[in-house]
Amino acid sequence: MGSMSASGDFRRWPVEPGIPGIVRVFDPYCYRCPFGGTVDTCSRQCVSHIEEVIQMEGPQNIAAMLAEGITGTNGLLVPPDDYWPKVRALLDKYDILLIDDEVMAGFGRTGTWLATQHYGIKPDMVTCAKGLTSSLMPLGAVIVSEKIADFMEDHMLWTGLTGAGHPVCCAAGIACLKVYEEEKIFENVAKQGAYLADRLEAMRVKHACVGDVRYKGLFSMVELVKDKTTKEPLAPYGGTSPEMGRLSAYFRSKHLYTYSRFNVFFIAPPLVITTEELRYGLDIVDEALGQIFIAPRA
Numbered sequence: 253m254g255s256m257s258a259s260g261d262f263r264r265w266p267v268e269p270g271i272p273g274i275v276r277v278f279d280p281y282c283y284r285c286p287f288g289g290t291v292d293t294c295s296r297q298c299v300s301h302i303e304e305v306i307q308m309e310g311p312q313n314i315a316a317m318l319a320e321g322i323t324g325t326n327g328l329l330v331p332p333d334d335y336w337p338k339v340r341a342l343l344d345k346y347d348i349l350l351i352d353d354e355v356m357a358g359f360g361r362t363g364t365w366l367a368t369q370h371y372g373i374k375p376d377m378v379t380c381a382k383g384l385t386s387s388l389m390p391l392g393a394v395i396v397s398e399k400i401a402d403f404m405e406d407h408m409l410w411t412g413l414t415g416a417g418h419p420v421c422c423a424a425g426i427a428c429l430k431v432y433e434e435e436k437i438f439e440n441v442a443k444q445g446a447y448l449a450d451r452l453e454a455m456r457v458k459h460a461c462v463g464d465v466r467y468k469g470l471f472s473m474v475e476l477v478k479d480k481t482t483k484e485p486l487a488p489y490g491g492t493s494p495e496m497g498r499l500s501a502y503f504r505s506k507h508l509y510t511y512s513r514f515n516v517f518f519i520a521p522p523l524v525i526t527t528e529e530l531r532y533g534l535d536i537v538d539e540a541l542g543q544i545f546i547a548p549r550a
């Protein structure tokens with residue numbers, strides 16, 4: 253109930269009102285800036301409004317800010333390079349902890365252990381799972397700073413889980429972390445990520461329905477629109493559309509699996525993918541985008 257409430261994701265709606273004490277702020281969603289900014293006019297209101305929220309709530313009442321290093325399912329929102337340094341400084345100013353959710357973006361997906369490493373900041377706590385074992389075994393973990401670890405030395409953490417510290421899963425996790433290093437997996441992510449970025453940028457220019465492409469390493473997403481000027485989404489938030497249905501059907505008919513929802517779909521291939529394999533998949537994506545037929549409005 254608590255973690256569902258903490259999420260900004262629409263899947264929390266059925267458990268609302270959830271737990272009290274959670275206040276949300278806007279994401280750094282540059283393509284649809286909630287403050288009306290553009291690349292030329294941006295004054296990082298996505299950061300300054302957080303300070304307003306902190307002051308409204310009272311900094312002494314705020315334990316932590318919880319956010320993904322790079323927001324995943326909710327739009328793959330790659331922040332501007334100075335976003336995290338600015339937010340980190342703000343949180344330090346008010347003595348508020350940063351909890352970095354790296355369940356999706358962590359462990360090589362973006363080419364580093366943590367997505368926040370791209371921006372040179374350190375969180376106080378990190379929640380992680382999936383990539384910790386390459387998702388081969390179920391394992392989740394919370395990494396904490398030395399300061400918090402020291403505190404836990406003589407303070408009980410009042411919790412308990414049947415599978416906590418499961419030795420088989422932990423062994424898989426340790427083995428996986430070794431493989432990431434020994435097989436230089438993150439180097440492959442950087443190399444293939446550069447190819448992926450080029451292909452996505454070309455699709456943005458080529459296809460009328462591609463409003464935006466966002467990527468870091470092998471973590472990427474395509475946002476589809478009915479019209480590039482108005483940016484009207486190809487399907488509404490929380491819903492779908494015949495065009496999105498046809499796109500998913502086309503992918504499946506070509507045996508390409510990728511996660512899609514609303515007006516976006518993700519491209520997040522295995523970290524060991526080769527350029528040849530990536531090209532094969534991206535050619536299917538390119539073909540599919542060329543076939544999207546947007547019905548004229550009545």
Ligand SMILES: Cc1ncc(COP(=O)(O)O)c(C=O)c1O
Nearest residue numbers: 320324353354355356381382392
């Ligand atoms: C960003 C993010 N945080 C948290 C979770 C939940 O993780 P878990 O299922 O390990 O509790 C997910 C699951 O998809 C996720 O993507």
